Amino acid sequence: MSTLKAIKGNIVSPNQVCFDHFLLYKDGKVVSIEETVASDIEVFDASGKYVLPGAVDAHVHCYSALTEGFEAATRSAAGGGVTTIVEMPYDADKLICNEKVFTDKIQLLEKESVVDVALLATIAPENGLDQIPILSEAGACGFKISLFNTHPVRFPKIEEGVLAEAFQLTKAARRPISVHAETDSIVRKNIEKYKDQGFNNPIAHCLSRPKLAESTAALTILEMAFQLDAKAHLHHTTFPHVFELVEHYKSLGADVTAETCTHYLVFSEEDMDRLGALGKINPPLRSEQDRLGLWELLSEGEIDIVTSDHAPWPIEAKQHENIFDNSSGAPGVEVLLPILYSEGVAKGRISLNRLVQLVSENPASRFGLGHRKGKLVPGYDADFVVLDPKEESVVRAENMHSNAGWSPYEGMKLQGQIQYTFLRGQVIFDGEKVNGKKGYGEYIPAVFGGENSNATTM
Numbered sequence: 001m002s003t004l005k006a007i008k009g010n011i012v013s014p015n016q017v018c019f020d021h022f023l024l025y026k027d028g029k030v031v032s033i034e035e036t037v038a039s040d041i042e043v044f045d046a047s048g049k050y051v052l053p054g055a056v057d058a059h060v061h062c063y064s065a066l067t068e069g070f071e072a073a074t075r076s077a078a079g080g081g082v083t084t085i086v087e088m089p090y091d092a093d094k095l096i097c098n099e100k101v102f103t104d105k106i107q108l109l110e111k112e113s114v115v116d117v118a119l120l121a122t123i124a125p126e127n128g129l130d131q132i133p134i135l136s137e138a139g140a141c142g143f144k145i146s147l148f149n150t151h152p153v154r155f156p157k158i159e160e161g162v163l164a165e166a167f168q169l170t171k172a173a174r175r176p177i178s179v180h181a182e183t184d185s186i187v188r189k190n191i192e193k194y195k196d197q198g199f200n201n202p203i204a205h206c207l208s209r210p211k212l213a214e215s216t217a218a219l220t221i222l223e224m225a226f227q228l229d230a231k232a233h234l235h236h237t238t239f240p241h242v243f244e245l246v247e248h249y250k251s252l253g254a255d256v257t258a259e260t261c262t263h264y265l266v267f268s269e270e271d272m273d274r275l276g277a278l279g280k281i282n283p284p285l286r287s288e289q290d291r292l293g294l295w296e297l298l299s300e301g302e303i304d305i306v307t308s309d310h311a312p313w314p315i316e317a318k319q320h321e322n323i324f325d326n327s328s329g330a331p332g333v334e335v336l337l338p339i340l341y342s343e344g345v346a347k348g349r350i351s352l353n354r355l356v357q358l359v360s361e362n363p364a365s366r367f368g369l370g371h372r373k374g375k376l377v378p379g380y381d382a383d384f385v386v387l388d389p390k391e392e393s394v395v396r397a398e399n400m401h402s403n404a405g406w407s408p409y410e411g412m413k414l415q416g417q418i419q420y421t422f423l424r425g426q427v428i429f430d431g432e433k434v435n436g437k438k439g440y441g442e443y444i445p446a447v448f449g450g451e452n453s454n455a456t457t458m
């Protein structure tokens with residue numbers, strides 16, 4: 001028999017902050033938020049600190065580098081206040097595109113994970129569509145596809161004709177198709193051109209993947225979602241114009257959403273010389289004006305979700321002289337919430353409630369986890385983070401829990417510090433150590449109703 005417990009602090013509930021209140025929880029679920037509690041209840045004192053819903057990072061790669069895996073990535077998540085990850089289907093050795101590999105991955109995460117995990121599936125480039133209903137039945141939270149051929153086996157492009165058919169099936173399954181939007185032929189032509197010219201310093205990466213490549217691909221997806229009345233989500237959107245396109249399609253009634261990532265809010269292409277290959281990310285960092293434009297959209301509520309796109313390559317994958325020979329992506333799950341708090345809330349650009357929408361509520365709702373994740377309300381999982389707004393910290397890769405061992409944010413000063421992470425009522429991070437056990441993390445099958453989830457806040 002488990003007992004009723006409480007945490008005292010400034011509780012961030014969906015529409016307000018309840019200062020000096022008690023969040024009561026039992027059996028891993030939130031019971032209520034109260035002003036006072038009976039004297040016999042065990043109280044965890046977080047007075048003066050914020051108690052936020054655990055973050056839901058809707059873009060994490062655990063197996064694109066086999067040196068990471070569920071254990072390291074989810075320990076890193078716990079250290080950053082992320083209590084649920086949405087895991088990507090592009091593993092180094094296989095695509096997660098059929099029932100066998102999907103259920104194997106569920107079994108693996110149930111053995112290895114420290115935080116809860118939802119799984120995206122993908123489709124094989126040929127003859128893969130019949131798996132969509134089966135994988136949906138198995139709880140897949142969506143289907144990730146790419147319009148860019150990152151790798152013919154590990155991360156292939158899906159042709160538009162196949163994609164249009166896929167949308168019909170994902171519509172029936174009520175799942176979103178979530179997209180890496182870059183037009184393959186534009187990027188490929190540029191890379192060939194620069195390689196021929198011997199132009200291969202860091203900025204060449206950004207120039208080889210112009211905004212046009214991203215916006216044309218995004219438009220294809222938005223138009224398909226609109227015409228076929230199906231759900232679509234754009235991952236890692238890098239500049240304001242694409243969010244304006246998304247807003248336009250929303251105004252037409254399309255069920256479309258888009259995310260940006262921490263790195264596009266912190267860095268611009270001006271940082272490429274300093275960062276070198278550590279700043280090589282797809283799509284690339286954009287102009288300083290675009291970066292500031294994203295903050296404006298965030299404050300106006302015109303960005304749905306912020307993710308980390310955690311891609312924990314070992315440092316060896318980032319040490320090639322020629323920028324084009326390096327892997328793309330950077331580890332980030334552990335700094336998503338701290339950076340968005342520090343750069344967003346502490347600097348007065350976004351409210352605390354907006355922060356929670358961006359990293360908890362909206363990602364949970366978009367990926368079919370909104371029935372138990374993303375907010376602190378009765379009946380929901382008791383996943384929460386204690387954040388001290390007065391403490392400062394400095395990003396140090398050596399203190400982080402990913403196996404990558406490096407961070408593009410190294411040395412960045414942050415206002416606010418995560419002091420505890422609770423998952424289903426249990427402490428899994430105490431400010432220094434991740435003490436959540438591997439295997440405590442659960443698989444969260446996605447549940448979708450018939451709602452159009454872009455309706456109001458999204």
Ligand SMILES: [Zn+2]
Binds near residue numbers: 059061088309311
């Ligand atoms: Zn990614």
